[in-house]
Amino acid sequence: xxxxxxxxxxxxxxxxxxxxxxxxxxxxxxxxxxxxxxxxxxxxxxxxxxxxxxxxxxxxxxxxxxxxxxxxxxxxxxxxxxxxxxxxxxxxxxxxxxxxxxxxxxxxxxxxxxxxxxxxxxxxxxxxxxxxxxxxxxxxxxxxxxxxxxxxxxxxxxxxxxxxxxxxxxxxxxxxxxxxxxxxxxxxxxxxxxxxxxxxxxxxxxxxxxxxxxxxxxxxxxxxxxxxxxxxxxxxxxxxxxxxxxxxxxxxxxxxxxxxxxxxxxxxxxxxxxxxxxxxxxxxxxxxxxxxxxxxxxxxxxxxxxxxxxxxxxxxxxxxxxxxxxxxxxxxxxxxxxxxxxxxxxxxxxxxxxxxxxxxxxxxxxxxxxxxxxxxxxxxxxxxxxxxxxxxxxxx
Numbered sequence: 001x002x003x004x005x006x007x008x009x010x011x012x013x014x015x016x017x018x019x020x021x022x023x024x025x026x027x028x029x030x031x032x033x034x035x036x037x038x039x040x041x042x043x044x045x046x047x048x049x050x051x052x053x054x055x056x057x058x059x060x061x062x063x064x065x066x067x068x069x070x071x072x073x074x075x076x077x078x079x080x081x082x083x084x085x086x087x088x089x090x091x092x093x094x095x096x097x098x099x100x101x102x103x104x105x106x107x108x109x110x111x112x113x114x115x116x117x118x119x120x121x122x123x124x125x126x127x128x129x130x131x132x133x134x135x136x137x138x139x140x141x142x143x144x145x146x147x148x149x150x151x152x153x154x155x156x157x158x159x160x161x162x163x164x165x166x167x168x169x170x171x172x173x174x175x176x177x178x179x180x181x182x183x184x185x186x187x188x189x190x191x192x193x194x195x196x197x198x199x200x201x202x203x204x205x206x207x208x209x210x211x212x213x214x215x216x217x218x219x220x221x222x223x224x225x226x227x228x229x230x231x232x233x234x235x236x237x238x239x240x241x242x243x244x245x246x247x248x249x250x251x252x253x254x255x256x257x258x259x260x261x262x263x264x265x266x267x268x269x270x271x272x273x274x275x276x277x278x279x280x281x282x283x284x285x286x287x288x289x290x291x292x293x294x295x296x297x298x299x300x301x302x303x304x305x306x307x308x309x310x311x312x313x314x315x316x317x318x319x320x321x322x323x324x325x326x327x328x329x330x331x332x333x334x335x336x337x338x339x340x341x342x343x344x345x346x347x348x349x350x351x352x353x354x355x356x357x358x359x360x361x362x363x364x365x366x367x368x369x370x371x372x373x374x375x376x377x378x379x380x381x382x383x384x385x386x387x388x389x390x391x392x393x394x395x396x
Contacts, residue, residue, distance in 0.1 A: 046363065061359045062087065068354055070345045072261045083355050090347035091372060097268055097346065098333040098376070104272040105332060106325075109279025114309065116284045127280070135277040140338055142274055147266035147342040157253055166246040168254065174265055175247035178258040184240040191234030198230065199223040263344035267336065275332045279325060286321035287313055319388075326384035330377050337373075347372060 050057055062084040070077050074092045077085065115127035134142075152171060155161065160170040167176045181188075206217040234240075247257025290313050298308040340349035347369055356365040 055360065057361070057363065059361075059364055061361050061364070064359075066355065066358070068358070070350060071343070072264060072345055083351075083359065086355050087347075087351050087368065089345065090350035093344070093350070094333075094336050094346045094372075094376075097264065097271065097336050097339065097344070101268055101271040101275065101332050101336070102329050104268070105275040105279055105328070108272060108276035109328075110283050112276060112280035113283025114287070116280065117287060131277045131280050134273055135281075139270060139274045139335055140341060143266055143270040143338060143342055146269045147262060151262040151266055157249070160249065160254075168247060168249070171262070172253070172259070173262045174260040175254045175257045176260065177244040177246045178256065179242050179244055181242045182240060184238045185242060187238040188231055188235050188240050191231040192227075195227045195230040198226050202226065261344075263339065263342050266342055267339040267344045267346075270338075271332050271335060275328055275335075278328050278331075282321055282324045282328065283317070286317035286319075289320045290316045322384060322388040326381060326388075329380050329384065333376050333380065334373060 047057070063082050065079075066081055066083050066086050067079050068086075069079060070086070070089055072093065073089045074096060075085070075089060077089055112127050112130055115123050116131065118124045118127070151173070154169055154171050157170050157172060160168040160175075162168055163174075165177065167174065169175070202223060203219055206219045210216055245256045247254040247259075294312055294316060295308060298312040303311065336346055337348040339346045340353060343349070352365050352369045356362055359365070
């Protein structure tokens with residue numbers, strides 16, 4: 001018996017309302033409409049309540065005189081400054097502690113994470129105790145410890161403890177020599193910028209050379225030499241100089257030098273030590289995710305343990321480390337808002353605290369603060385995602 005070949009059969013199309021694509025579009029439109037309606041209701045309800053309380057809205061208050069003092073500021077500040085300048089003070093203070101904290105936490109976290117994998121029992125045990133202790137104590141308690149139990153327990157100004165390099169520590173913070181560059185030092189900054197550009201060009205050329213010929217170029221040592229040589233040559237050629245103004249103890253306080261207030265030091269210590277414990281676990285997990293065969297292959301080539309980590313293990317582990325490391329950087333930046341608990345004048349303390357209480361513009365102050373933290377998070381994520389794409393595996 002023969003059968004007729006009628007060609008490929010097509011599946012019956014579902015009805016319009018049973019089509020999953022159509023249902024997906026309808027659900028998304030409904031959710032979007034409900035979200036917009038909710039936002040409109042919130043805005044309208046807020047405007048009605050503010051009008052009933054005779055409260056004005058808007059951002060005109062940013063150009064009014066603030067009239068309060070800020071204990072620590074990277075930009076000039078007086079009681080005659082306006083609220084917009086207070087906003088900038090909060091941003092710069094937050095950026096300062098976040099930037100320094102990220103660098104310090106990364107260095108400490110990588111060190112502790114590698115130490116946990118050490119074959120030395122004492123080193124690995126100490127690293128384990130550090131991680132398991134620090135990450136299980138709330139950050140706010142750690143900030144209180146550094147501020148009240150350590151820095152505020154320091155001696156008075158007259159009995160300051162002298163540190164190396166003409167530095168001092170007391171209840172009012174840490175006093176260090178202040179660098180004062182001359183006008184010619186601007187050429188040195190240009191030399192540093194040129195050195196960084198040269199290193200980027202060198203690394204790009206070395207990578208292309210390796211892919212084309214298989215020959216490895218000593219990029220690390222050469223880049224280090226470039227970063228040192230170019231600014232040094234510019235330094236001597238321009239005749240630039242930097243003087244250091246040491247702090248001098250007078251009758252009631254130190255004069256000259258650079259003062260690091262105890263609030264800044266406590267917040268920086270707390271954020272660094274707390275975040276480093278999580279970074280250490282991320283680094284340990286990333287290194288352990290690298291195949292054991294990679295280590296054995298590096299050993300067979302005669303590489304020392306330090307070279308194995310630097311050239312083989314860590315570069316491959318970074319593909320695993322970078323995504324959770326980005327989250328820790330974001331957490332550190334957002335956790336800097338806890339500085340308000342110990343009096344550090346960061347964004348939340350200055351703008352969402354003092355400025356909000358004086359102006360009564362809660363919506364505006366909170367909205368600007370949220371916008372700043374959102375911008376910080378997006379910029380950090382963009383930079384780390386770019387780096388993650390650079391170190392990720394590329395399929396051929």
